[in-house]
Amino acid sequence: MSSRxxxxxxxxxxxxxxxxxxxxxxxxxxTLSTFADFGAAGTPDADRIMHGQLETDAGYxxxxxxxxxxxxxxxxxxxxxxxxxxxxxxxxxxxKLSAAGTTxxxxxxxxxxxxxxxxxxxxxxxxxxNISQPQA
Numbered sequence: 001m002s003s004r005x006x007x008x009x010x011x012x013x014x015x016x017x018x019x020x021x022x023x024x025x026x027x028x029x030x031t032l033s034t035f036a037d038f039g040a041a042g043t044p045d046a047d048r049i050m051h052g053q054l055e056t057d058a059g060y061x062x063x064x065x066x067x068x069x070x071x072x073x074x075x076x077x078x079x080x081x082x083x084x085x086x087x088x089x090x091x092x093x094x095x096k097l098s099a100a101g102t103t104x105x106x107x108x109x110x111x112x113x114x115x116x117x118x119x120x121x122x123x124x125x126x127x128x129x130n131i132s133q134p135q136a
Contacts (some may be wrong), residue, residue, distance in 0.1 A: 002032045007061070007063065007103075008063040008064065008065070009062070009064040009076070009125060010064070010065060010066070010067055010073070010074070010076075011049075011065070011066050011067070011123065012019045012066065012073035013066050014047055014066070015049035015052055015065055015066040016032060016049050017123070018064060018125075019032065019049070019054055019064050020064070021122070021123065022062050023054055023094055024096065025096040025097060026058065026062075027057035027087065028055050028056035028057045029055045030052065030053070030054045032049055032051075032052045033049070033052070034047055034050060035047075035048050035049075035050045035068070037050065038050055040086050041042075044069045045069055047124075048066035048068065048069075049064065049066045050065060050066075051063070051065050067083070075124050076124050076125050076126065079124040079126070080118070080128045081126070081127045081128070082128040082129075082130070083127065083129045083130070084129070084130040084132065085130075085131070086131065086132045086133065089128055090130075090131045091130065092109075092133060094107050094117060094119070094129045094131075097116070097119055098119035098127075100122040101119050101120050101121040101122045102119060102120045103117065103118070104118040104119060105117050105118040105119075107131075113132075113133055114131060114132045114133065115129075115130070115131040116129065116130045116131075117129050125136070
């Protein structure tokens with residue numbers, strides 16, 4: 001297997017909901033493992049996600065986990081998920097990601113000729129979407 005970059009998101013007890021949401025946005029195959037699955041049954045963290053992975057229909061991965069109850073949670077900061085290309089799927093992704101979140105820049109035509117927008121989804125993850133014009 002060749003190497004690849006895997007975004008890995010941390011959540012505070014709602015990784016399952018976030019990954020199920022991303023599956024509804026991007027499609028694909030989702031696998032989830034709880035802390036109980038790895039020997040922590042009967043603990044406060046038993047139902048939290050130790051590791052989750054979505055392999056989207058487009059072929060890119062999204063990984064996530066919950067912090068344990070003993071760890072300090074830090075909300076996402078200093079990064080954005082960036083989606084770009086000229087396919088129609090991007091508009092659908094934008095609609096789903098921004099629907100229950102906050103739009104920080106509407107998806108609109110920009111000076112460089114593409115449509116571009118920024119939002120923060122309902123789980124606090126920031127996204128950039130750039131829809132380029134199809135090349136002739």
